[in-house]
Structures are given as C-alpha cells and as structure tokens.
Amino acid sequence: MRKVLPVLTLVLFAIALFLPLSEPQPVSGQAATEALTTDNDAKTDDLFNGFGAKGTPIDECVNEPVAPTARGNGRFEDNKFIFSERETIEDGLGPTYNDVGCVECHQSVDVGAFGQQMEFRAGHLVNGLFVDAPGGQLIHARATDSDIVEHISTAETVKAFRVTLSTLGDGFVECLANATLQNNVAAQPAAQRGTLTSVPVTEANNTLRIGRFGWKAQHASLVSFSGDAYLNEMGITNPFDGSGGTQENPASTAEGVINVTFPSPFDPVPDPEDDGDDVLAFADFMAATRAPGRQNPIPAAAVRGDSLFNAVGCNVCHTRTFTTAAPGTLINGGAFAVPAALGNKIIHPFSDFALHNIGTGDGIVQNAGQGSANQIRTPPLWGIRGRNRLMHEGLNVTIFDSVQLHAGQATTARNNFNALTNAQRNDLIAFVLSL
Ligand code: HEC
Ligand code: HEC
Numbered sequence: 357m358r359k360v361l362p363v364l365t366l367v368l369f370a371i372a373l374f375l376p377l378s379e380p381q382p383v384s385g386q387a388a389t390e391a392l393t394t395d396n397d398a399k400t401d402d403l404f405n406g407f408g409a410k411g412t413p414i415d416e417c418v419n420e421p422v423a424p425t426a427r428g429n430g431r432f433e434d435n436k437f438i439f440s441e442r443e444t445i446e447d448g449l450g451p452t453y454n455d456v457g458c459v460e461c462h463q464s465v466d467v468g469a470f471g472q473q474m475e476f477r478a479g480h481l482v483n484g485l486f487v488d489a490p491g492g493q494l495i496h497a498r499a500t501d502s503d504i505v506e507h508i509s510t511a512e513t514v515k516a517f518r519v520t521l522s523t524l525g526d527g528f529v530e531c532l533a534n535a536t537l538q539n540n541v542a543a544q545p546a547a548q549r550g551t552l553t554s555v556p557v558t559e560a561n562n563t564l565r566i567g568r569f570g571w572k573a574q575h576a577s578l579v580s581f582s583g584d585a586y587l588n589e590m591g592i593t594n595p596f597d598g599s600g601g602t603q604e605n606p607a608s609t610a611e612g613v614i615n616v617t618f619p620s621p622f623d624p625v626p627d628p629e630d631d632g633d634d635v636l637a638f639a640d641f642m643a644a645t646r647a648p649g650r651q652n653p654i655p656a657a658a659v660r661g662d663s664l665f666n667a668v669g670c671n672v673c674h675t676r677t678f679t680t681a682a683p684g685t686l687i688n689g690g691a692f693a694v695p696a697a698l699g700n701k702i703i704h705p706f707s708d709f710a711l712h713n714i715g716t717g718d719g720i721v722q723n724a725g726q727g728s729a730n731q732i733r734t735p736p737l738w739g740i741r742g743r744n745r746l747m748h749e750g751l752n753v754t755i756f757d758s759v760q761l762h763a764g765q766a767t768t769a770r771n772n773f774n775a776l777t778n779a780q781r782n783d784l785i786a787f788v789l790s791l
Contacts, residue, residue, distance in 0.1 A: 405698070424636045462523055504622055583632075
C-alpha cells in the first residue's frame with residue numbers, strides 16, 4: 357500500500373507537466389489590460405464585467421428569469437437572480453444539505469462574495485491514510501427530516517471546518533492557463549514551492565486540468581464547482597455533480613448510512629433534480645463578476661506597507677499579478693473558449709492557487725491524493741478587507757494572528773514579519789486590509 361503513494365504522486369506530477377500541451381499558450385498580440393474591478397460596495401451596481409449580456413434586474417411579478425442553454429448565452433441579471441434563489445423540497449432541496457441557496461453563504465459584501473458559514477468534513481485514519489467518514493466526508497449541517505440529520509461517531513478523528521470563499525472575479529481565475537500557474541510555481545524557491553493539482557473537469561468527460569478553486573484547489577472550472585456545490589451544499593442532483601446527477605449524498609446517522617436517493621421515503625423528486633441549466637447560470641454569474649478592487653482611497657499606512665509585503669516574502673505564495681489566457685483559447689478540457697471580456701486581462705489575486713503545507717493542514721484528503729492531507733491552497737487575498745473570519749476554518753479574526761499561524765513552508769515569511777518594527781507590522785497589516 358505504502359509504495360503506491362510515491363508512484364501515484366509521480367504519475368500526477370507527470371500529468372501536471374504534460375497538461376499545458378492540451379491548453380495552447382496565450383498568443384501574443386494585443387497588449388493585456390487591467391481587469392475591471394468592483395468597489396466592494398453593495399450599494400453600487402458595478403459587479404458585471406462584460407461577459408455575455410447584462411439584461412435588466414428580474415422582477416418575478418413581471419418576468420421569470422431565463423437560464424443559459426450554453427455558457428455565455430444567458431443574461432447576467434437572470435443568472436444573478438438564479439444564484440440568489442431559495443430552493444424548496446419540490447425543487448429537490450436535500451434530503452441532506454447545508455443551506456437553501458448559493459447567496460445564503462456567498463453574500464457579503466455583495467452577491468457572490470464571502471460568508472461566515474462553514475461546511476464540515478470528517479474521516480479517520482487507516483494505516484496512516486485518510487479515509488472518508490462512512491457515507492462521505494462532507495457532513496451536512498441540515499436535513500429535510502430529523503431522522504437523517506447526520507451524526508458522526510467518535511471513530512471519525514480527523515475533523516475540519518471550511519469557511520465560505522468569495523467567488524467574485526473567479527471568471528478571470530478560470531481563464532488562467534495551466535502553463536501560467538506552472539511557470540509561477542516553478543519560479544518559487546524550492547523550500548516554499550507550491551504543489552499544483554490535476555483535477556477532473558466534469559463538463560469535459562473528466563479531462564484533467566490544474567485545480568484552482570476551493571481551499572484544496574479541488575476544482576478547475578466554474579461549471580464543475582457549481583455542479584458539486586448544487587449537490588453538496590443544497591442536495592440538488594445535476595449532470596455536473598460528479599456522479600451524473602443520479603445519486604444524493606447518503607446520510608451518516610447513528611443507525612448507520614442511509615440511502616436517501618429517490619425513490620427513498622426521504623426524497624420525493626426524481627433525479628437529476630436540475631437538468632443543468634441552473635448550474636450554467638451559477639457558473640456564468642460568477643464568471644461575469646468583476647475582480648475585487650482595492651480600497652479607495654488607499655490609506656497612507658497601506659501605501660507604506662505595500663513594499664513590505666514583498667520584502668518579507670508574503671508575495672512568494674500570495675502572487676500579486678497574473679495575466680489571463682488570450683481570447684479564444686480553449687480551456688476546461690476544450691469545453692470553454694476564453695471570452696473577450698475575460699481574456700488577456702491583468703489580475704491581482706494575491707494567490708498562486710497552489711497547495712502548501714504551512715502547518716495548518718486539516719488532514720482531509722479530497723481529490724489531490726494522500727500527500728495533500730496537510731496542504732491548503734494559498735487563499736487569494738483580493739477582497740479580504742470584506743472578510744473577518746480568516747484561515748480555512750474561519751476561526752481566526754485578525755491578520756496578525758493569521759500570520760502567526762504561518763509555519764512550515766511559510767516560516768521564513770512569518771519570522772521576517774516578526775522581525776519588523778511594530779510600526780512596520782501595522783503598515784503591512786494595513787496593506788493587506790486594503791486589498
Ligand atoms: C452552506 C454555505 C454554502 C452554500 C449554500 C454554497 N457555498 Fe459555495 N462555498 C462555501 C464554502 C464553505 C466554500 C469553500 C469550500 C471548500 O473549498 O472546501 C465555498 C466555495 C465556493 C467556490 C470556490 C470559490 C473560489 O474562488 O475558490 C465556488 C465557485 C462556490 N462556492 C460556488 C457556489 C455555488 C454556485 C453555490 C450554489 C449552488 C454555492 N457555492 C453554495 C459555502 C457555500
Ligand atoms: C509558503 C506560502 C505562504 C507564504 C510565504 C505566506 N502565506 Fe499566507 N497563506 C498561505 C496559505 C496556504 C494560507 C491558508 C492557510 C489555512 O487556511 O490553513 C494562507 C493564509 C493567509 C491569510 C488568511 C486569508 C483568508 O482568506 O483567510 C492571510 C491574511 C495571509 N495568509 C497573509 C500572509 C502574509 C501577510 C504573509 C507574509 C507575512 C503570508 N501570508 C505569507 C500561504 C502562504
């Protein structure tokens with residue numbers, strides 16, 4: 357068993373090396389331009405980045421929202437409305453779920469952004485290897501029937517919360533070529549180098565692409581993430597949920613694992629519960645949002661802290677700048693062509709989208725192999741001033757304490773931070789809180 361691991365790691369590494377072949381390099385042509393940004397003020401109507409049509413705000417008394425039939429052919433306002441809808445049992449909600457709509461969690465400061473909600477994962481070790489809790493590692497917080505609310509046993513010793521991430525600007529992240537992420541990681545000092553993962557793109561017959569979304573970089577495309585979230589957060593089966601829209605999550609109860617898929621007594625709705633239209637609406641809504649913009653005006657302390665961020669080495673993992681692939685480039689295993697609104701755009705996500713071990717790992721393995729148990733993706737810091745529950749569990753409330761938790765591959769950066777004067781540390785924190 358133990359020999360399998362290094363071999364698997366090698367194979368994954370080899371796959372990662374060859375991936376760029378399937379994604380053409382951006383063609384140089386017209387110069388890249390800065391991506392449009394939102395001011396992070398929900399009172400301003402400035403979320404739309406120009407991908408697809410904007411449409412007009414939906415008033416349900418007058419017109420129903422219309423979902424796209426293919427990526428990019430719907431309207432932003434309709435997609436935003438669908439992202440904001442609350443689902444019911446008749447729509448397929450549950451039987452186990454975490455909340456009733458995407459916006460219930462992704463809401464602050466604007467639709468699509470952060471939330472303090474956490475999801476919960478659990479499992480245990482067998483011969484040192486992580487194994488999911490019976491019925492699956494995701495332990496839902498809610499159910500449509502108290503008989504199937506999930507309760508794990510004390511045998512599940514590996515447990516972790518995950519706080520909600522923002523999805524604003526994620527269309528630009530989706531349009532980063534594999535090679536762009538690989539070149540960035542290759543330039544990192546060996547001791548701090550991130551690990552890129554290759555994950556299946558559900559809408560492209562599980563073709564592998566470099567993961568970039570989620571605390572474990574567990575997804576590479578917004579359709580794949582949305583299909584997964586529709587099932588795993590809300591219990592709505594769909595063609596992009598990873599099992600072809602046929603299976604609900606079984607419920608882990610004190611009496612054992614209970615199958616709750618239709619036609620069980622717990623689920624009145626045949627599968628798939630969504631034909632995929634809603635999933636396209638979610639993906640296109642997020643893809644059409646602008647990138648989080650800087651605080652405006654930028655406070656003097658943040659201006660002073662700007663260069664310190666690089667000086668102490670935070671930028672090694674929290675990469676400041678990327679340029680998206682050229683318009684027309686085929687990505688997501690060929691399922692999506694980079695649109696003009698998202699191509700050749702300069703973004704400042706402050707993340708390398710790679711996994712690192714900085715000593716905070718939660719022991720949970722998703723789709724990046726046992727070696728990823730204690731690795732976490734560098735979270736993008738753009739928009740972080742709109743969030744006050746920090747690190748993957750959301751149990752940290754200050755930037756200072758978050759930096760103190762940086763160990764392992766981030767030890768040097770943390771030590772450099774601590775070697776600054778008190779005034780410099782405050783300036784660096786002011787800089788982070790201006791992102
Ligand atoms: C119960 C709260 C909750 C609901 C409901 C929810 N999410 Fe999330 N979302 C989360 C959490 C928590 C994460 C981080 C999960 C992780 O990476 O393990 C997340 C992460 C994401 C990400 C990754 C963002 C990034 O940049 O890495 C996307 C995309 C996303 N959600 C889309 C959706 C969509 C679409 C829906 C509706 C179908 C949805 N979410 C519903 C809580 C929620
Ligand atoms: C070796 C890579 C690495 C370096 C260097 C690094 N970080 Fe991080 N950073 C991470 C990872 C990985 C996480 C997520 C850890 C977790 O959630 O368990 C993180 C999380 C954070 C968070 C919390 C973000 C959120 O959304 O909750 C902040 C803030 C942060 N880092 C700031 C900094 C600052 C400031 C520095 C420089 C002093 C720095 N980081 C250096 C990898 C790094």
